Structures are given as C-alpha cells and as structure tokens.
Amino acid sequence: MYTELNTSNRILMGPGPSDAHPRVLKAMSTPLIGHLDPEFVSIMDEVKSMVQKTFLTQNHLTFVVSAPGSAGMETCLVNLLEPGDEIIIGVNGVFGGRMTDIAERCGAKVHKIEKQWGDIITVEDVKKVLNICPKPKLLALVHAETSTGALQPIKEISDLVHNAGGMLMVDAVTSYCGVELRVDDWDIDAIYTGTQKCLSAPPGLSPVSFSDRAVQALENRKTKVQSWFLDLSLVKNYWGGSKRAYHHTAPVSSVFALRESLRIVLEEGLESRWERHNAVHQVLKAKLEKLGFKYLVEEQHRLPNLNSVFLPNGNDEALIRNKLLKDYNIEVGGGLGDFAGKIWRIGIMGESCTLNHVNMLISALEDMNE
Ligand code: PLP
Numbered sequence: 001m002y003t004e005l006n007t008s009n010r011i012l013m014g015p016g017p018s019d020a021h022p023r024v025l026k027a028m029s030t031p032l033i034g035h036l037d038p039e040f041v042s043i044m045d046e047v048k049s050m051v052q053k054t055f056l057t058q059n060h061l062t063f064v065v066s067a068p069g070s071a072g073m074e075t076c077l078v079n080l081l082e083p084g085d086e087i088i089i090g091v092n093g094v095f096g097g098r099m100t101d102i103a104e105r106c107g108a109k110v111h112k113i114e115k116q117w118g119d120i121i122t123v124e125d126v127k128k129v130l131n132i133c134p135k136p137k138l139l140a141l142v143h144a145e146t147s148t149g150a151l152q153p154i155k156e157i158s159d160l161v162h163n164a165g166g167m168l169m170v171d172a173v174t175s176y177c178g179v180e181l182r183v184d185d186w187d188i189d190a191i192y193t194g195t196q197k198c199l200s201a202p203p204g205l206s207p208v209s210f211s212d213r214a215v216q217a218l219e220n221r222k223t224k225v226q227s228w229f230l231d232l233s234l235v236k237n238y239w240g241g242s243k244r245a246y247h248h249t250a251p252v253s254s255v256f257a258l259r260e261s262l263r264i265v266l267e268e269g270l271e272s273r274w275e276r277h278n279a280v281h282q283v284l285k286a287k288l289e290k291l292g293f294k295y296l297v298e299e300q301h302r303l304p305n306l307n308s309v310f311l312p313n314g315n316d317e318a319l320i321r322n323k324l325l326k327d328y329n330i331e332v333g334g335g336l337g338d339f340a341g342k343i344w345r346i347g348i349m350g351e352s353c354t355l356n357h358v359n360m361l362i363s364a365l366e367d368m369n370e
Pocket of ligand 1: 203
C-alpha cells in the first residue's frame with residue numbers, strides 16, 4: 001500500500017525552490033475553475049499586469065509560459081532564432097551552456113564568450129566578439145548565474161548590441177524580484193524567469209516578456225517555429241488579445257499561487273525587496289566568513305541571494321550538507337560542474353530571505369562544530 005503523502009517540513013536555503021508564503025499555499029488550494037471561465041480569464045489579465053509591473057516593463061507581449069524556467073529560455077530562443085542566424089552567448093556557468101545547446105538545436109551559428117565560472121562577461125569581452133560577429137541577431141546573457149553566484153551587469157552591454165543592430169536576451173530566473181532588474185530602462189528585448197526563486201511561488205511556470213523590436217522580429221520570420229507548444233504566434237492569443245482561444249489547458253492552481261506571490265511582492269515593493277535581499281546577505285556573509293567559509297565570486301559581482309562558498313578546509317561538504325538536511329531539516333545546494341564537491345550554494349530568496357533563516361543555518365553549523 002502507498003501511504004498518505006507526508007513530506008518533511010524543510011527550510012529551503014538552496015538554489016531553489018525557496019520557502020513559499022502560507023498565503024501562496026492557501027491560494028494554491030483554491031477550488032479549481034475552468035481555464036476558459038471568465039473569472040480565470042480576468043485572473044490571467046491580473047497576472048499579466050503584475051508581471052509587467054515586476055519586470056518594470058510596458059511590453060504588451062508579456063505572459064507566463066506553462067512550464068518551468070528552461071521552457072522560458074527555450075521560448076525566447078526558438079521564437080527569435082531561425083536557421084543560420086548568428087547569436088552571441090555569454091557562457092560562464094551552467095545556464096549559458098544550456099542556452100548554447102538550445103540555440104544550436106535551432107540551427108543558429110553560436111559565438112560563445114567563454115569565461116571562467118564565477119567571472120562575469122565584460123564590455124571588452126563583448127566588443128571583442130563583435131569584431132568577429134559584427135551583426136548578431138541576438139546577444140544572450142544570464143543575469144544571475146545560479147551555478148556560480150555571479151551577478152552579470154546588463155545595462156552596459158545593452159547599447160553595444162543594439163548599436164550593432166541586434167537584440168538583447170536575458171535569463172532572469174534567479175534575479176527576478178531579488179535584485180535590481182529593469183526591463184525597459186535596460187532595453188531588454190526578450191526576458192524569461194522562473195517562479196521558484198525570489199518570487200517564492202511553486203516551480204513550474206515561466207514569466208516572459210518581449211519588446212516591440214522582438215515582436216517585429218517574430219513577425220518577420222521566414223520559417224515556422226519548430227516547437228508547436230512554444231510558438232508565440234499561437235500561444236500569445238491565449239494570454240491576451242480580444243479573442244481568447246484555446247491553446248492548452250493552463251495549470252490553474254499554479255497560476256492562483258503565482259498571482260498571490262506577485263501580490264506579496266507588490267505589497268512589499270520591488271525596491272524594498274531588493275534592499276531586503278542585500279541586507280540579509282550582508283549578515284549571512286559576515287557570519288559565514290567568521291566560520292571560515294570563503295566566497296567564490298569577487299565581492300563587486302556577487303549575487304546577494306545566492307551565496308557560493310568554499311567550505312573551511314578539511315570539511316566534507318556532502319557529509320555536512322546531508323546532516324543539515326537530515327538532522328536540521330535545512331536544505332543548502334551543492335556545487336555543479338567543476339565545483340561539485342567543492343562549494344555550497346546557499347540561497348536566501350524571497351520567503352527564505354530572513355534573519356531567522358540565517359540564524360537557523362548558522363546555529364545548526366555551530367551546533368555541528370561542537
Ligand atoms: N536559468 C537559471 C539561471 C536557473 O537558475 C535555472 C534553474 O535553476 C534555469 C534557468 C532553469 O529553470 P527551471 O529549472 O525552472 O527549468
């Protein structure tokens with residue numbers, strides 16, 4: 001016999017998902033309504049408007065992909081790239097690598113800017129690659145590289161790609177609602193994020209937004225988008241326009257949860273939320289350093305919400321990480337790629353970004369040291 005579902009009450013301080021607010025969990029248990037019910041259509045309109053506000057954009061083509069962040073990534077790339085198009089991609093961690101894989105599957109010619117994991121892509125790096133590829137269709141960057149904890153400057157690079165006649169695409173999965181992100185001011189043409197990080201909603205949805213320039217590029221396509229599900233020319237009518245037509249069945253309960261998490265963000269205020277992530281990070285940093293942890297990323301390029309740290313010498317990271325989970329119910333993330341077995345990725349995102357979370361983690365570590 002299978003037993004009733006009964007999971008542990010974890011404290012989520014890894015690279016996502018983060019803890020969800022009880023209001024979000026309550027919204028998720030709201031009785032179902034049909035996805036074409038006029039009430040649900042109004043809810044979709046509200047969600048779209050709240051996503052525009054949290055992205056700081058007026059873009060009309062703003063909606064939520066019914067699938068996780070990787071599907072948001074794929075939505076941007078499969079719609080904006082056609083076979084033979086040239087794209088420049090910053091690769092300084094796992095997610096730039098994933099973008100490259102998808103872009104190659106689209107038949108695009110990829111120019112990678114490869115940097116050491118933990119470093120950022122600089123203006124000089126972009127200028128160099130623009131000498132080899134002077135007219136890219138797209139330049140893609142990961143704003144917050146979750147595999148390393150590096151925060152990529154975006155604004156400085158935006159003008160470079162636009163002056164070259166290209167568009168700027170940004171992965172904001174880990175930065176959205178946690179660090180400064182301004183889609184219109186930074187002139188970002190295509191952006192996607194996820195729900196499970198600083199928004200503190202359940203995983204499985206991907207808010208996206210496209211500028212008028214990107215919409216124009218979609219309209220000028222010569223070939224069909226190779227993915228039916230992610231083809232914006234089909235899905236966009238489901239999330240807007242005068243005629244709401246069936247495209248797929250939206251994950252109704254997840255959209256309820258997303259709506260509540262967005263309401264919470266707007267009640268707090270975006271700037272206050274960015275400030276909270278930074279303030280809690282400063283406390284966590286001081287306490288970790290006192291215990292002998294060392295940061296992977298240089299201070300000026302560090303993400304406040306995802307702390308990548310080397311453990312003090314001689315510590316078995318997997319052993320301690322598993323003990324934290326088993327004995328203290330605290331989840332932190334291990335390293336990826338070359339950093340597997342070497343670093344921890346400690347997330348303080350959304351509802352998991354409180355002094356209480358920091359104190360719980362630090363007390364558990366001190367307790368284990370005794
Ligand atoms: N991009 C970044 C920066 C991420 O951190 C993640 C997930 O952790 C993704 C993309 C993919 O998102 P998902 O796992 O929701 O598909």
